[in-house]
Amino acid sequence: MNVWSFLQRFVALVILIIISPALILLFALISFFIKGSPIFLSERVGHKEKPFLMLKFKTMNSSLQDQFRIQLEKDCDLAEHYARYGCLKNDPRVIRPWGAILRKYSIDELPQLVNVIIGNMLLVGPRPLPAAQLINLANSDVELRHKVTPGITGLWQVCGRSNLTLKQMGRLDSFYVKNRTVTLDFFIILKTIKAVLLSRGAF
Secondary structure (H helix, E strand, C coil), rough: CHHHHHHHHHHHHHHHHHHHHHHHHHHHHHHHHHHHCEEEEEEEEEEHHCCEEEEEEECCCHHHHHHHHHHHCCCCHHHHHHHCCCCCCCCCCCCCCCCHHHHCHHHHCEEEEEEEECCCCECCCCCCCCCCHHHHHHHHHHHHHCCCCEEEHHHHHHCCCCHCCCCCCCHHHHHHHHCCCCHHHHHHHHHHHHHHHCCCCCC
């Protein structure tokens, strides 16, 4: 897998160079609308449980975080859903309309090509999670996912994405780690293209 990992990083670099004009435009537009940095740094747990900063285009209003937390404390059903899935279909923190559009078509994930190039992510692998969400996975699933480098896309993204619970994500990632091959990675990449175009499970 070492050669394949190197190739994934090389491909990520090529893609980044090709789409750099579009990324620069997005960078400028998002900066203009939010009056600040368009990049959001999210701390995630990666290979061998090492934390790293995952890059995303900013699609949420961080100033609403405290309000969102209060809302979860007041609404038990909403809190239970968020704990199970790790997200909400109509998250009030999402900046609309452009933030929702970026999320729907996974455009907000494009900066993670930089993560791939520097080596803390690959194109394909388990979805890196914040430490707080790992408690919702089975211990065996947590142990397995940390044996490999996380990826921008994986079985979770092509099998339902946010329509799946975190536990289901954990099981899919465990299946991937146990059965990963270059062929499986190619299959996931091809399925990802279709899933992104159809915006399945993305919100």
